[in-house]
Amino acid sequence: MLLEDLVAQLGHNVRRHHAGGGHADVTSVRFFDWADVSAIGQGCLVLAIGVGDRDSARAVLAEVEQRRAAAVVFRAGVCDGGLPAGDVSILESVPDADWSHVHALARAAIQASGVRVPGVDVESDLFDLANVVATAVRGAVLVEDADKNILAYSTVEGQEIDWVRQRGILQRRVPHTEQTDEGYREVAVSPVPVRFPPLNDRHGRIAVALRAGGELLGSIWVDDVDGRSTPDALQLLSDSAELASLYILKERTRRALAASASGTTAGQLLRGSGDVASNAEWARRTATSVVVVLVPADADGPNSVHWATRARSSLNVYLSAFRQQHAVTVEDDRLYLVLGTGRERPVDSDRVVQGVAEHLRQSLRVDLIAAVGTAVHGVEEIPRSRQSADELLGLLRHRQDLPRIASYTVLASQVLLHRLGESREALRLLDDPRLQRLLDTERPSGQAYVSTLRAYLDALGDAAKAASACGVHANTVRYRVQKVQELLGVDLADPDDRLVLWLQLRLLAGEKAWRG
CATH class of the missing domain: 1.10.10 (Arc Repressor Mutant, subunit A)
Known part of the structure; x- marks a missing residue:
């Protein structure tokens, strides 16, 4: 795969610092490790994840150039001040890059670079891919993630589907049965498509796993109504799995970048710092703002582990669907949500918070405590709303008799008394x-x-x-x-x-x- 094409696939994760000596062809991707430099060879994209200063970067660059690697990616800032220009292209990651995403996305792109599925190109999406596969294999198609959530499905006219497929599309999630769980386990370990016979009132199935390196990303399932799928069609299904994996990783990375941008904005708003221009943009779009802090009601519950990180992405999608101005960040396993009320139409923040809590309860299966701070005018006042939300959260955790979702405005007197109770002087x-x-x-x-x-x-x-x-x-x-x-x-x-x-x-x- 040409380096130029790979850089395009990596999108906003990396930016070019030095173009190198030619049009390099990338055949593999590896993390740099001094203990295993022999694994780096011609055409390798090297991720220098542990290199944090320019002198170390010079040493790494000399090593990978000697081994004729295609390119090396350094952390943001390492290249400041310049590095020696040679035949190896030098790339720089964006700040706070998720290196596991970069590695998985690069590996999937390289794997998919030689795949040519008729009717599908890299600019297509999963629905286009599902329709192409459905036509070739002559069966309705579902594309799912590793948690059995449906990401895309075919819409080819006249193709039969059974009740399991119909319910899955309507609910955006595959119904749980003993047979499906066993089938997923078989598909997850198989390197080739797996065929399942019809079962009672269900059609037969053909399924193939979606992978990036060693990570299971999901699967593609085809309704096998009459068992007439040809070897060529099955090969196309295998090839399509490579493209589907690339699409899933690109979307995951896009969401991670969006969440990171939202988290940066939220962090700046909460601290009253950062880019004045972005803060001014927030101020132009909202009349007032309010900070909400959320934590699990059961801090030791089975669903409370890393809940905030999982909730952040889901919450961004949920609030964007309602066109609610917001920014989300995670600090100390607390989820902070900054809500803008909007200038054009009034926003009932209490109602929004109730909806947020219910959405997260259903999607993450965790009950929450939500503390709503005071509404403030102007971005410079948002830290004051955050302080009041944190104080209210302390009270709600201390007093089990109070509502689990509450506003500072309603419980201001109790918060002030609680503040007295925590004061040594008081x-x-x-x-x-x-x-x-x-x-x-x-x-x-x-x-x-x-x-x-x-x-x-x-x-x-x-x-x-x-x-x-x-x-x-x-x-x-x-x-x-x-x-x-x-x-x-x-x-x-x-x-x-x-x-x-x-x-x-x-x-x-x-x-x-x-x-x-």
Whole structure:
């Protein structure tokens, strides 16, 4: 495969730094390793993943040139200041490149470069490929990823499909049965197409695995209605698998780059830093913004591992489908979502967040805690919304009695009290000897002074209302309140005494130091 064509297939992952001495032909791709340099040969694309400075890059470049490699790819920034120009082409990765994606995409492109499927070229998509295969093999076609999600299907008129194929297309996912699971395992380990006979009310199938190197990307399935597929048709199915693998990797890389761009934008917005122009663009498109932080409700659950990374891509697709202005990033296994309300039409952020939580619950099978920060005007205020969302998340994790999806605007008072409870200075309120006398008297007397006093203060001094909350007579409340005043030497008619006692009891409840 010509290097120029491979660079085009790699798209925005790499950029050319030095063109080399000619039109190199690339036949393989390898990561650079000083312990295994003998594996690098003529026509090799070398990924110098571990090279981080110019001196090391010069040494690597001399080695790969001696071994007549086609090109070498260095990390972004390594080539700054220049490297010696020679016969080996020098490429540079984009910042934060996913090297596993670059390697898989390059390998798939090289494998597919010699494949020529009539009616299909590299600019086609999976639906075009499915239709070509369906016509040649004379059976309806499905292209699936490794998780059995349907990526594309043929639309050739007149081809029969059974109920399994029909339900899979409607649900965009293959129905689970014992037979299909066994079939997938057989296809995954076979280097050639596998034929399955008809089963009850289901057609026969022909299937081939989609791979890039050692990674299983998915599979192509053909309805084999009458078993008349010719050897030429089966060969075309095998060739098509190479192209399908390339398409899947290109789309995966495109999404990864889009997610990376969104994550960079979100990170800049959350910190109030970065490219002023992109921030200004965000400001022009939105009236107000709000930050949402999401975490699994069960942090130790089986679906909580790497959930945020998996959720980011799914969430970008979901919100883009609704044309919702957004940016997503992951920090410390928290998913941060910046939502723009839009200038042309108002956006109900609470409704959007409910939809996001439900979408992720269904797609990832994980229940979430979602904390919605304050709505702010201007990109420079977005860090303030992020701070309020983080504070609210701390409260929601601390208080299981509160909703799992909540807004700072609704729970602002509880957040502020929680902030007090986490402050060492605020906790000094609990060092009051009067409070300790109240707690010491409570235990032997059994008079429930603490719970009665809390109910009385919560009821703003309404003895009848406090009595109803405590399940006693109003006179009992009045008696206990009088005893508390005598015991502590306070006057509950004094606003300062009332405020201090109420804060002390709230702090106690928040710290779970008292369970009256």
